[in-house]
Amino acid sequence: SQTIHQWPATLVQPVGSPLSLECTVEGTSNPNLYWYRQAAGRGLQLLFYSVGIGQISSEVPQNLSASRPQDRQFILSSKKLLLSDSGFYLCAWSAPPTGPNTEAFFGQGTRLTVV
Amino acid sequence: SQQGEEDPQALSIQEGENATMNCSYKTSINNLQWYRQNSGRGLVHLILIRSNEREKHSGRLRVTLDTSKKSSSLLITASRAADTASYFCATAEPRGGNKLTFGTGTQLKVEL
Numbered sequence: 516s517q518t519i520h521q522w523p524a525t526l527v528q529p530v531g532s533p534l535s536l537e538c539t540v541e542g543t544s545n546p547n548l549y550w551y552r553q554a555a556g557r558g559l560q561l562l563f564y565s566v567g568i569g570q571i572s573s574e575v576p577q578n579l580s581a582s583r584p585q586d587r588q589f590i591l592s593s594k595k596l597l598l599s600d601s602g603f604y605l606c607a608w609s610a611p612p613t614g615p616n617t618e619a620f621f622g623q624g625t626r627l628t629v630v
Numbered sequence: 631s632q633q634g635e636e637d638p639q640a641l642s643i644q645e646g647e648n649a650t651m652n653c654s655y656k657t658s659i660n661n662l663q664w665y666r667q668n669s670g671r672g673l674v675h676l677i678l679i680r681s682n683e684r685e686k687h688s689g690r691l692r693v694t695l696d697t698s699k700k701s702s703s704l705l706i707t708a709s710r711a712a713d714t715a716s717y718f719c720a721t722a723e724p725r726g727g728n729k730l731t732f733g734t735g736t737q738l739k740v741e742l
Contacts, residue, residue: 557735558732558733558734558735561729561731561732605673607730609730617660617663617730618678619663619720621672621673623671623672624672626670
């Protein structure tokens with residue numbers, strides 16, 4: 516069966532520090548991968564999505580970047596965090612475009628607080 | 631930018647009542663999906679309706695899709711306190727590998 520792992524669950528970082536959030540998927544090949552951010556009490560904002568290794572689409576200009584060094588690994592990074600980067604970050608995967616279903620499976624999320 | 635907008639933003643009902651949430655979207659889609667999120671957790675997929683379908687059922691859930699109006703509704707019948715959560719619609723677009731874009735969500739509270 517497929518599983519998705521996202522860590523850490525919570526993170527407190529000072530302004531100006533770097534960030535690295537990692538997400539890995541098991542039990543599937545060539546998944547679509549997503550990073551979303553959710554502000555408190557708000558909807559999900561799509562930050563990045565990837566349809567393959569090294570293929571990253573950025574949805575919103577921001578202080579963040581994403582990389583996909585391996586098929587089932589998706590990393591969200593920042594060189595210098597801003598206060599506005601605080602939020603709840605969610606990683607997700609879905610079946611490749613040729614699959615019959617495109618439902619997304621989410622990790623448990625990372626609560627990032629920039630202080 | 632958000633593809634979907636949900637209405638209402640918040641809904642409070644009594645246990646046993648039905649809850650209806652609506653979602654509107656802007657572009658053409660392959661399918662529309664509904665998700666549930668308990669506070670501080672990841673999202674869980676509830677139901678998917680394809681663009682050529684008009685209605686779909688799953689247990690106490692009923693989803694409708696009107697592609698001419700670019701809208702969908704989620705009906706939860708005989709609600710329970712455990713249904714308290716946020717509910718989001720998401721659309722899969724034909725381009726970009728069925729990229730999923732989420733709406734703003736409806737916060738449902740079911741009171742005893």
